[in-house]
Amino acid sequence: MLNTSPLPSPSASPTATAAFGHAEGVSNDEFRAAMSRLAAGVVLVTAQEPPLDPDDPMAPAGEDVGMTATAFVSVSLDPPLALVSLREGSRMDDLLAEQPLWAVSVLAESQRHIAGRFAMKGRISDRLLFEDIPYVRGEVSGAPLVGGALATLELRTEQRVPAGDHTLVVGRVLTARLPSADGGPLLHFRGRYRHLG
Numbered sequence: 001m002l003n004t005s006p007l008p009s010p011s012a013s014p015t016a017t018a019a020f021g022h023a024e025g026v027s028n029d030e031f032r033a034a035m036s037r038l039a040a041g042v043v044l045v046t047a048q049e050p051p052l053d054p055d056d057p058m059a060p061a062g063e064d065v066g067m068t069a070t071a072f073v074s075v076s077l078d079p080p081l082a083l084v085s086l087r088e089g090s091r092m093d094d095l096l097a098e099q100p101l102w103a104v105s106v107l108a109e110s111q112r113h114i115a116g117r118f119a120m121k122g123r124i125s126d127r128l129l130f131e132d133i134p135y136v137r138g139e140v141s142g143a144p145l146v147g148g149a150l151a152t153l154e155l156r157t158e159q160r161v162p163a164g165d166h167t168l169v170v171g172r173v174l175t176a177r178l179p180s181a182d183g184g185p186l187l188h189f190r191g192r193y194r195h196l197g
Contacts, residue, residue, distance in 0.1 A: 042115045042186040043072045045084055046143040047095050047102040064144050065126050067092040068119040070188045071166075072104060080173035082155060085166045093167050096157060102171065103143035105135075106151040107186040109195035114146060115186060140174045150185060152177045 049062020071085035084104070086093040096102055107115055117129055134147030138154040145152040155171030162168075184196045 041070065041072070042107045042188050043069050043084075044105045044107060044114060044118055044146055044149075045069050045072070045086075045092060045102060046105070046145070047092070047099050048142045048144075049095060050099055061142075063125070063127050064130050065091060065095050066118045066129060066144065068115045075170060080176075081158065081170055082153065082173055083168055083170045085163070085168055088162070088165050088167050093169075096169055097160070100157045101138075101141035101143065102155055102157070102169075103138045103141045103145055104153045104155065105144075105146035105149035106153075107146070108148055108150050108180060108183040109186050110183055111146070111148060111186055138175065145177075145179075148180050148182075150178070150180055150183070152179060 044066055045068075046064060046066045048064050051059045051061055053059035067086075067090070069084055069086075073083055075081040075083050082104070086096065114133060118126075130144060133144075135144040136147065137143070138145050138152070140156075141154040143154070145154075152175075153173050154175040155173055157169055158172050159170040160167055161170070187194045187196065
């Protein structure tokens, strides 16, 4: 619902401003509602935890980690850079702070179940989430690349930028493949997964 109350004046007290919302005059709900009208592609961001003991070649590899994201964008063609926005302190944010190699699978409209699975809060271990999903390992990152995705990319982190309650991770694209030409993209619009058409 649109807030029609007057904006606080620049001389308004801090208490009045806090009651209204952010100092800029927009509430979290208003901002979220406005941004939900922006259709976004849906991707699965994946990475593999580093080995438990990097000095021991026989040490077991770390677990695969996955996260559904809609804030993934191209940044530059030369050099090829892309960016993903991660909630600060999330498992993926913490992992990419130490693991520079990661991957993205651009999900097809038939892969809504994958998007939903990796977007769950309080979910079971990622190892179990990957169990029945067809994937191959990226040749550079070692991260899972989802079978049937419209496109897959492998990236190496170039920069991490704190931005409010998120971290913007800028990665150099190392590989880009088009494994599937079938179907349209999975989209997120007004809080739901959708498809073109």
